[in-house]
Amino acid sequence: MHTQVGIIGAGPAGLLLGHLLHLKGIDSVILESRSREYVIDRVRAGVLEQFTADLMTEMGVGARLQREGMRHDGVFLSFAGRRHYVPLAELTGGKAIYVYGQNEVVKDLIEARVATGRPLHFEVEDVSVYDIDSTSPRVRYAANGKQEELTCDFIAGCDGFHGICRPTIEKAARFYDKTYPFGWLGILAEAAPSSEALVYTYHECGFSLFSMRSPKITRLYFQVPPDEDINQWPDEAIWDEMLKRMTTHDGWKPNVGAILNKGVTAMRSFVTEPMSAGRLYLAGDAAHIVPPTGAKGLNLAAFDVLHLGRAIAAFYSSGKTDLLDQYSDTALKRVWRAQRFSWWMTQTLHRFPDENPFDYKRQLTDLDYIVSSRAALTSLAENYVGLPVDAAL
Ligand code: APR
């Protein structure tokens, strides 16, 4: 079997790339190790930058996002018992963020892919890549107990942080890594959101975040040790901790409801350089991880594949490889900006186990400075909504 682009992984990166290529008349095969249900039901983050929302709309896969996504023109920073509104749109010339679950994005993209009739194979096993330094790299995998081989012009490694593509280029790459001494305990609750905007809270007991998924579902997180066992947290204890950290002096607090889903996620910053080797191109979490505090993961994946899709299309239309050659540098520039911002949000809003009372006061002062300086607020806002990007397809 032959395809122009072999795409490994059907997360947001792989599915968006497949659709971008489809729109340019380029064929691809998407191989995913999990089942369709698993990929759709997996609870992940849910903030789209303006650029990502616009991209989905331009690609013709934004109809449900337009209907059900929740546009937010600002967020709250909360500390010392008070919430402070950050007017994102006002500070950035009208840019907003959209709250729309990543699993909804994936669901829409799978439907769009299926409608194109182009191949998307779930539950494939033993995926491996070969001959990436040649002009016809290959992917081997097993499907329904049968060995298959796919020859490609290019391979896109969109297989997430635990995939097989990054290890394939390990020898030629350099890795930058930072782990944090905490994770997030996250829940989905059957409760109407009590605030229209997200609330990022710095509390003496640690970070917490108020978010949402729909007018009926609230999404909440708080900082815990990185290896925290979720089974140590009965629902009542989770609510006690959420309310302790989030309730402000004016009485604002999240609405309480049945917990529909709970889990703990570790936090990490990670970058692979370069993001390509031969004809294998990494995109999304396969190449980089950010801590979720800046809400950048999905948006970086979208930026990567927009550029990768353009570069591949330019190759087929002109025979030139210059955009492909520049892909890694172009993507990494934005990746490092997002890394810096995500690290900064993380270290500003969390309590670290080795900090002392000086650090606590310094962080509070940092936050107090941000909300009282238009310059500092603007810097936060322009990073949070996403730095400018030439987003034309
Ligand atoms: N073969 C095929 N598919 C694989 C393999 C493999 N060996 N290993 C992993 N996969 C699949 C995973 O099951 C997953 O569906 O690759 C997909 C990768 O998807 P994501 O992890 O969602 O990564 P990505 O598409 O880069 O999206 C980035 O995901 O983790 C979040 O916050 C992050 O929002 C960001 C987004």
Ligand code: PHB
């Ligand atoms: C979420 O809604 O899941 C969410 C929102 C903002 C973040 C991270 C996660 O920074």
